[in-house]
Amino acid sequence: MSASTFGSGIRRREDPRLITGSATYTDDINLHGTLHAAMLRSPYAHARIAGIDTSQASQAPGVVAVYTAADTEGELAPAPCAWLLPNSELKIADFHCLAKETVRYVGDIVAVVVAESQYQACDALDLIEVDYEPLDTVVEPKQAAATNAPQLHAGIEGNQAFHWTVTGGGDIGEAFEKADVVVSETIVQQRLIPNAMEPRAALASYKPATGELTLWSTTQNPHIVRFLCSLVTNVPEDRLRVIAPEVGGGFGSKIAVYPADFITVFCSKRLGVPVKWVESRTENYQATTHGRDHIQEIELAATADGKITGIRATVWAGMGAYLSTAAPGIPTILHGLMLSGVYDIPAIHEDVYGIYTNTTPVEAYRGAGRPEATFMLERLVDLLAAKIGADPAEIRRRNFIPKFDDGHDVVTGLTYDSGDYAGALGKLLDEAGYAQLRADQAAARENGRYIGLGLSTYVEICGLGPSQVAGAIGFQGGLWESAILRFHPSGKVHVMIGASPHGQGEETTFAQIVAGELGVSPDDVKVIHGDTDNTPMGWGTYGSRTTAVGGAALALAARKIREKAKIIAAHLLEAAVEDMDYEDGKFFVKGSPDSSKTIQDIALMANVAWNMPEGVEAGLEATSFYDPPNFVFPYGAHLAVVEIDPETGHVELKRYVAVDDCGPQINPVIVEGQVHGGIVQGIGQALWEEAVYDEGGQLLTGSMLDYAIPRADRLPDIEVHSTVTPSPHHPLGVKGIGEAGTIASTAAVYNAVIDALQPLGVEGVRMPLTPERVWRSIQDVQERN
Amino acid sequence: MKIPISVQINGRQYDREVEPRLLLVHFIRDTLRLTGTKVGCDTSQCGSCTVLLDGVSAKSCTCLAVQADGASITTIEGLAGTDGLHQIQESFWNKHGLQCGFCTPGMIMASQELLRCNSDPSDEEIRHGLEGNLCRCTGYQNIVRAVRDAAGSMEGGSQ
């Protein structure tokens, strides 16, 4: 590999268009004759629709059409749930694109207006009269699971969408019976709003003459959109082209294919003209999927010297009013299977109840299940440390899985690939100056200052994943990736790839992979993605899988090219293929590097094909499909330092130090950027963010005025370090880094706050750790004493 | 009732008739098709729509097009002039100050305002100066680096 490209922090290839305002996001596309759609959304969280009168709206200026559920009969199937979790009594309620008879959350679509301008469409929404008969609502998952709770869906008893369990290792009951120490806690993993900066949008353009439809979509996975959209709207997959143009962040919220997307397609089909829909931020908060929303009752059994002997948990996961595209897999497969974390735990049992509530559907949100698992473990381990009077770092060391480099089985059934968890923690403690920080903390306490240190050590599952496993766990798709690598006569390269990056920088990292494998300049490699007509099949960008899976497909395609190029080079140099050597883009006879053929020489010859070896096809192009043999398991150790103002409850994040191991880093600058962003999202959960509903199902944090997204002025510089442990089964050894920061940081900050409050006797505070919550926790203890 | 307005954007004169309720950002994006300026929220929080209005930063989602009649506006497309990149753009590129890029035009325009008011800001002042612009990807750290880098490169030089 060329050291100058693979592993180098080169500037991103995608940036020139982004910094000049010339990038094209979905809402930036203006097709001639486009009409504009606006969705009428239910203001009630649960109500029967007694009647809808659209007559006035239909007559409003500029209005071309108004549709309700009755108009789409037979033309729009319900929005599908595509993760059919097995052995879980899964009950999928129909998620009608336009509500029929009943609305079940504030944001459920009741009607759509299509007009000549967005202003006119919005005006007409006010003229639609809907007669709602309000029904009782329930917004909290454990309450929704209780008897006597309002029922959302006929035939789905107790609002239970599924009940999934994981049991592994020894007898969990016995572990707790024999335990010297048991610690337990109830945790509310509050509901979060992903807040990709680009709101969701869809532009559908149907050509009646050919029956072809192009859909521009703000999606993380255009091929899945094509597949599901063809099923729901009856546009055959061969006539349906889905383009993810520039996409402004997703964080999981652009995985699902939404009712509004299907409705936009329906409108274009029905009217025969392009129709565009762009959500407002208010709509985004109401109807684009949320994340987390767990109530976790957790307990840990251990020996007197702090060796963990068992973990037991019951989780109520709020799913919202309907099951979104991938929703059932998030609080189960991506959560429960990770309950061993970085620790050697002999017995684990978890029950997860997926519960319907009168709220926005919940989906993957950065980390997706793994932050919730890490948080549980890291709380329990800190509770254990407090209980037996050990330092939190020491208790972790006592329980870590020892260093391994080629597979380690945990009792939940997973086989981790490689890891040195104690190594990561050791580096963290050194870089942070942990011993000194503890000394400073003690001194500060003497002076009445409340400083806290919080650790979080994590392992995550990513690079999703072996397709055979996908099938076994009910995911209704494959999880491989594919790449086409094509050399043009001048030696320039096109990469067509099914993955669909949207900010992660893979146009650059993929070019670096090609450069590393074939010795070309990354500047000579154009990466084409996000268009189902121009790229091979792919399953999308989520679960930190794009570089891990798509990158592997690309590396394998490059290696195929190298093999073919070697044959051509041997022919041109009149040598035997076995005698050929390759180095940094040059092919030569072993021992004679001065007489060589460059990859560009061979690209030209292969394309003109004037002098090809017998039986070798023209062209220099390869396609590769990579179906990973296992997941990859990045890991790390993070530390947060906070100070609390006990008078007001304000938390100041003073320092944040991270050590992450994602294997070899193709572009360390991009890796660092992913770590920064991920950590800040997790800090947001700990300190500021929460989607709050009132009892009637109204979203009280319904805009950016109320929902607190981290801002620049409230954050310290994050200190980023790494260790490098290659994955033994991956062609490049790489793991994934997109979600690591978020998975680790919430627990680190939370643990730091609890550590700071320890002298005051506070044991737990509900997240987010707002000044009032922290202040009240202090008051409560003082009142009790 | 449409109102005639005359606005100079990125050095070019535009004369149009607009509805009074048309927001400046929609005038820029939808009427003039200058789509570099973005809309990320509806409550003036996110800053994606930041432009320079008569030389100072403004949120174009919270301004009517009619209010900008007679004004001179610079959007991300016009920041650098006709050739090359503005130093702030260059620094955002060099310091990996962006990921998905959606907040970037507004962030760069806000950075321009910040450096106009303070040519040698501390990191704290940079963070404070960007309080009106949200980014969900970068955690802001490389944006701060980019602005610091731009300040260093622009010092004493031309903008």
Added chain:
Amino acid sequence: MYAPEFQYYRAASVAEAAELLSKNPDAKILAGGHSLIPVLKLRLAAPSALIDIGRIEVLRGIECSSGTIRIGALTTHAELAASAELRARAQALAEAAGMIGDPAVRNRGTIGGNVAHADPASDLPQVLSCLGAEFLITGPQGERRLGASEFFEGLMSTALGEDEILTAIELPEAGAGEGSAYAKFAHPASRYAVIGAAAKVAANNGTCTAASVVLGGLCPAPVRAEAVERALVGRSLTDEAIGSASRATAESLDDDEVLGDVYASAGYRKAVAPVWVRRAVTAAASRSG
């Protein structure tokens, strides 16, 4: 989000604006637009017309003469924050203006629009109340002048008549030995004041001779913390004395009046308000005689 339709008039003078206002009963005055446009976009209001006073130059600017500061209604928050006169003679106002929203908001938002909107979570009402500001109003009956306690009536409500226009705000310059300051607990999302405390202190040889302390953010309209003021006057301005006086804040906060929301309850705001009062008074004292 898209505002409903309305007529638009651009007034060239205060007289013309007043005339337009009398002819269009449901009209609203448009200045910087930073309070009004968000309301229109969310369709929480649907005025028949907007009367744009943004180009009336006489409404703009800060003038100091014979001990009085006159601030035109169209003066922006950025201009207030950057004003050397205010930073010398009405520190709390410059300080508070610099904490409103963000730089782009401060470049467009105006003092007149801000106080006419009378958002309880705003910053300027409590500061202007604290500094003894008067509000100059033009209407069909000519000009009138109101003190802050008359001007701010309650939640989003002022004494400004539907046919009246706020033209300027006047306040006394800080006299010898006087200092003022503003301390703010900002909401992490909106940047509005959860609690905003404005304090003006006059001191002679370290002893407080007069004090004005007004709280905002947590009540429908600015609230004068009279008990704190009383406790300060005549005392030496030590940290201890200020801390002790600040604890009297609650006496001025009527439980029925204190606002709470999903972020910070009324009880919490009331309990921690003394901290911000103390910070404001401490800073004001450090700037006083």
